[in-house]
Amino acid sequence: MNLRGIVSVSGKPGLYKVIGQNKSGFVLESLDEQKLKLVVNLSTSKMASLEDITIFGEDDDLKLIEIFERIKESSSVPDAKADGKSLRSFFREVAPGHDEEKVYASDIKKIVNWFNILKELPLFAEEAPASAAPQD
CATH class of the missing domain: 2.30.30 (SH3 type barrels.)
Structure with a gap:
């Protein structure tokens, strides 16, 4: 991605x-x-x-790109307008270890909405370009 x-x-x-x-x-x-x-x-x-956004985790922060990869593999993605309980349940599956006190339902809705925007784009299937290694 x-x-x-x-x-x-x-x-x-x-x-x-x-x-x-x-x-x-x-x-x-x-x-x-x-x-x-x-x-x-x-x-x-x-x-x-x-590329730089992270989600609060219980131990370490979770990278948004990794959460998108898990959502892509998920069998069913709820609608961004679904109720908070079903969104939270879904988010527990795709972002295990997220901090439930710091990650609000509005954050989950935004992530699902962003996923729905991105999934139709060609860049969604592209490999991320390798970061340039420093030259000696």
Whole structure:
């Protein structure tokens, strides 16, 4: 799964792909069918790369990309609008060891919603590019 360049923007629904950068911030394109473009100014908005997002765990934090891989292997993914109990039960299966006091139902809904956006995209089946090794 290749999530490089896929971001979430605070205060904006959905997910975006970074398509460029200018002096005031980043140029993004929405991943929905509308393909809206917007410029995000980093001094006024927060942007988080899905590649770097982690979920609170009881021992260690869980990487979002690993949770997506488990969701992909799951036989049935609940709707993001399902009730909190069924979402929590599902999340216990795909993210064992998550901290149930710190991970809220709204977080689980967001992760399921993001999964539903990403599963139709070609990058979902791509291998993540290897990070560049430092040269001596």
